[in-house]
Amino acid sequence: xxxxxxxxxxxxxxxxxxxxRVVTGVVLIGASLLRFIGAWGWLGLIPLATGVSRVCxxxxxxxxxxxxxxxxxxxx
Numbered sequence: 001x002x003x004x005x006x007x008x009x010x011x012x013x014x015x016x017x018x019x020x021r022v023v024t025g026v027v028l029i030g031a032s033l034l035r036f037i038g039a040w041g042w043l044g045l046i047p048l049a050t051g052v053s054r055v056c057x058x059x060x061x062x063x064x065x066x067x068x069x070x071x072x073x074x075x076x
Contacts, residue, residue: 011054014066021051 025048032041050056061064
């Protein structure tokens with residue numbers, strides 16, 4: 001009766017982009033914890049999460065990807 005709905009998020013964040021996001025997120029959160037910046041530093045959770053998961057919802061909406069593809073493979 002009910003079909004199994006499976007939502008698969010395709011990875012669209014490349015290695016350099018991912019590393020940059022993780023470092024940026026950690027720096028923002030660390031600066032907030034050390035009170036160098038205000039509570040807005042907790043927004044660093046967003047780049048941290050997208051860098052670790054390698055999925056960026058904004059990229060999904062725009063169809064953009066920084067992930068490298070192998071020869072003969074269709075882009076994600």
